[in-house]
Amino acid sequence: MSTVVALHAFDEAMQLEPLAQGEFRARTSPLYMNMVGPFGGVTAAQMLSAALAHEERAGTPVTATVNFLAPLQAGEFRLRVRKTRQNRSSQHWYVELLQGDDEVRSNATVMTALRRQTWQATELPVPEALRLRPARLDRLDTDMEFINRYEFSFLEGPLFPEGDPPSYESSSTVVWVRDAPSRAVDFAGILAVSDTIFPRIYLRRPDRVPIGTVSLTTYFHCDQSDLDQVGSQPMLGVARGQVFSRNFFDQSSQLWSPEGRCLATSHQIVYFKS
């Protein structure tokens, strides 16, 4: 007698089939598609998952930089993980995502470490929004499938600016976010959520110019015990664009637990067509 338990769509997307040491087969998830191609946050999470699945991996992620080199096609791809350095309490990883004729479509550098309790301080201002828990999170109804895998409560800087005329003065967003259905957060989940903060240029310009994230860097300020404390509660995302110039802009964001811990800080640089 066997019991079939349905996997959460995110866990389904994170499934890796081992091919050799440090080599896995994975596939894009139809449930996490963006306008064109798969949601980069899930691609990044798959690359991080591959590094974490390496049999020699110890510790938890401290930093991950994911570069998006070329569009990923729907379907299968391979992830190749190489340990570039073994230190006493940390490891460095290089991950390549290969598709088609072994073409590198994305690459990533990841550093993992054993983390201990130390002196700590949060110098970022604690967002006002953390004083109030969200009343209700809603699924948005969009044609971006991956957006339907999350639920949100926007306090500032909504996905679709409203008003008559809409305001395009600031690119700040403050938003509660959670997987839908809810799911206990893990490192891959943190990385994916850090990319749900949509491109800031859409809050600054009414025209939806073509864009594409070039490179995403997320710093993890948490270990497993911190994630266990968050569980499946919503997290607060705070994001803002910094400089928009010569076809590229950068944006920075932070992800907070409801208890006021800054779990991750994240930065990305995004191409935009003028």
Place this chain on the structure above:
Amino acid sequence: MSTVVALHAFDEAMQLEPLAQGEFRARTSPLYMNMVGPFGGVTAAQMLSAALAHEERAGTPVTATVNFLAPLQAGEFRLRVRKTRQNRSSQHWYVELLQGDDEVRSNATVMTALRRQTWQATELPVPEALRLRPARLDRLDTDMEFINRYEFSFLEGPLFPEGDPPSYESSSTVVWVRDAPSRAVDFAGILAVSDTIFPRIYLRRPDRVPIGTVSLTTYFHCDQSDLDQVGSQPMLGVARGQVFSRNFFDQSSQLWSPEGRCLATSHQIVYFKS
């Protein structure tokens, strides 16, 4: 008859000897040493220079992430540059720094692109300090040799906190900085300067705990014409720590031209011993 022109110490440090396509020999500079080992900003700049020296390179850097895997010893090392992707108007690069028994001591991902004039906006607040030009920049007298290759004018958050007792409440620094002797800034120079903003933990804790940058990401918001406009003028650096937790902290900084252009934004995650 020949004329010998002395190279600037920074340009001397950037010298690359081609060994094969995409492969160069370089060496650490005794003039840019840190407390222990070479200054990471110059190592990062050497890696960027190697990518830019690749014969197929087109365009200027948009983003560079440099990971410091293991201590670099004083002396020679090799830089191996691989083009991971050629797009229509952009290229991706992977750089490894090898020393000793071909051990990878640092690696980097770099993206270069042809940049055009587009809609632009700076959402970061323009620092107050940009209203006043610095009266005088000074060399500091420290035992960190690389610090002597720059001159500074600190408006906030000095290298060595003063007062009785010194304040360790904030890790903000606002500082004018320039090569000493002065030098027309280039992309490698921007990357090096983005790492002169010393570890924020030294503004928060009186004890000088051992630290080490793990990963540095700099986004370039400038092309060559912007750098030509800066020339050898001082630039304004603004930096702050974000989260200090479990042996690591991150810090973010911006580099401004005296005319008020944000030339680069930079982020790094740093190990600290508790």
